[in-house]
Amino acid sequence: MSKAAPLHQKFWTPNAWLLVFFMASAAVFAYFRFVYGFGSVTNLNPSYPMGIWIAFDVACGVALAAGGFTTCLVVEIFGRHKYHSLLRPALLTAFIGYMLVAMAVMFDLGRWYYIWHTLIYWNGNSVLFEVAWCVMLYLNVLAIENLPNVIEQYKGKVNLPGPLSAFNKTSEGFLSRSEKILRRVGVFFVIAGVVLSFGHQSSLGTMMLIAPNKLHELWMTAWSPLLFLLSAMSVGLPMVIFEGTLASYFFGRKSELPLLADLARIIPLFLGTFLLLRFADLIYRGALTEALAGGRQGNAFLVEMALFVVPFVLLFVRKVRENGTGLFLCALSIIGGVVAYRFNVFLIGMDMGGGWNYFPSVGEFAITFGFLAFGVFLYKLAVNYLPILEDH
Numbered sequence: 001m002s003k004a005a006p007l008h009q010k011f012w013t014p015n016a017w018l019l020v021f022f023m024a025s026a027a028v029f030a031y032f033r034f035v036y037g038f039g040s041v042t043n044l045n046p047s048y049p050m051g052i053w054i055a056f057d058v059a060c061g062v063a064l065a066a067g068g069f070t071t072c073l074v075v076e077i078f079g080r081h082k083y084h085s086l087l088r089p090a091l092l093t094a095f096i097g098y099m100l101v102a103m104a105v106m107f108d109l110g111r112w113y114y115i116w117h118t119l120i121y122w123n124g125n126s127v128l129f130e131v132a133w134c135v136m137l138y139l140n141v142l143a144i145e146n147l148p149n150v151i152e153q154y155k156g157k158v159n160l161p162g163p164l165s166a167f168n169k170t171s172e173g174f175l176s177r178s179e180k181i182l183r184r185v186g187v188f189f190v191i192a193g194v195v196l197s198f199g200h201q202s203s204l205g206t207m208m209l210i211a212p213n214k215l216h217e218l219w220m221t222a223w224s225p226l227l228f229l230l231s232a233m234s235v236g237l238p239m240v241i242f243e244g245t246l247a248s249y250f251f252g253r254k255s256e257l258p259l260l261a262d263l264a265r266i267i268p269l270f271l272g273t274f275l276l277l278r279f280a281d282l283i284y285r286g287a288l289t290e291a292l293a294g295g296r297q298g299n300a301f302l303v304e305m306a307l308f309v310v311p312f313v314l315l316f317v318r319k320v321r322e323n324g325t326g327l328f329l330c331a332l333s334i335i336g337g338v339v340a341y342r343f344n345v346f347l348i349g350m351d352m353g354g355g356w357n358y359f360p361s362v363g364e365f366a367i368t369f370g371f372l373a374f375g376v377f378l379y380k381l382a383v384n385y386l387p388i389l390e391d392h
Contacts, residue, residue, distance in 0.1 A: 042360075071236065142193065150386060205226070247383070265315075
């Protein structure tokens with residue numbers, strides 16, 4: 001049986017320096033955002049107070065980090081332990097994703113230095129209050145679920161230099177006790193992670209119900225909380241396939257295609273449920289005809305559905321699932337569909353009235369790319385020095 005191990009490859013490659021470039025560019029714009037405010041960096045205005053930092057960095061970021069709880073659901077709760085080797089990278093990606101979401105929220109808040117108020121000033125009537133607490137708690141759960149990787153790497157290898165060597169025995173004892181405790185309570189964190197994810201993934205959809213007169217009827221529905229949750233679950237396993245395929249390619253590892261192809265058989269169950277309820281809701285409300293009405297919203301809806309429906313059909317074909325390129329493109333299409341769905345709800349489908357327009361500024365794009373680069377940088381750092389990926 002193969003075992004997870006650090007890659008120990010050369011870290012500072014041209015790809016790593018490219019990531020540093022994007023992060024440095026983002027840091028420059030971040031300085032102006034925090035020192036001089038939104039107006040110095042963004043194209044936000046009174047009618048468009050939410051831009052791509054909300055639509056992509058937060059709304060899409062939370063969904064794309066769903067690989068962690070979805071894989072836990074499949075492996076630990078549904079008992080599909082043959083996919084266990086995919087769990088560690090999925091949890092790592094989820095942890096990095098939620099950490100980036102937490103950072104992005106600070107960029108989105110006008111008075112970012114009051115982000116701690118959620119801990120002190122409770123408002124049980126606010127959907128955002130529930131989202132904030134679920135995200136904070138789940139981020140801590142993910143940190144705990146990733147701790148075994150750190151313990152496994154350093155247990156029995158503590159060798160502090162000089163005067164610090166006096167702490168070697170204490171450190172080893174702490175790692176051993178921590179490992180035993182985590183083995184006993186790990187199942188509770190698995191359950192907590194799934195429950196918390198169900199809470200905030202659905203509540204992001206609930207939040208948009210406060211704008212019934214602004215959101216287009218193609219997306220304005222009381223079923224929005226359930227649809228947001230199902231869309232996150234639909235993209236969880238495609239994100240695992242996306243990450244696994246790229247990891248094999250960029251790190252020169254043996255392809256995990258047989259395991260990923262088998263995992264792909266589960267995707268239509270989640271995606272099919274989402275599409276069934278999506279179309280049932282539109283038909284019930286008589287809103288499906290709006291999809292053929294043309295215009296920005298109608299065309300955006302058709303693109304969104306195409307990104308979902310095409311891979312849904314193709315994943316029933318065994319030859320597509322067992323073809324590396326075909327499987328990767330199907331996963332990428334579903335990811336694009338979820339991104340389009342969130343963008344449509346938070347931006348494209350919103351009618352903010354006349355007199356104002358919005359298109360992201362260079363600074364908004366730079367900071368978004370910087371977040372993505374930082375996430376990839378952390379992933380590369382983790383798999384290089386911690387036992388995340390299985391050793392071939």
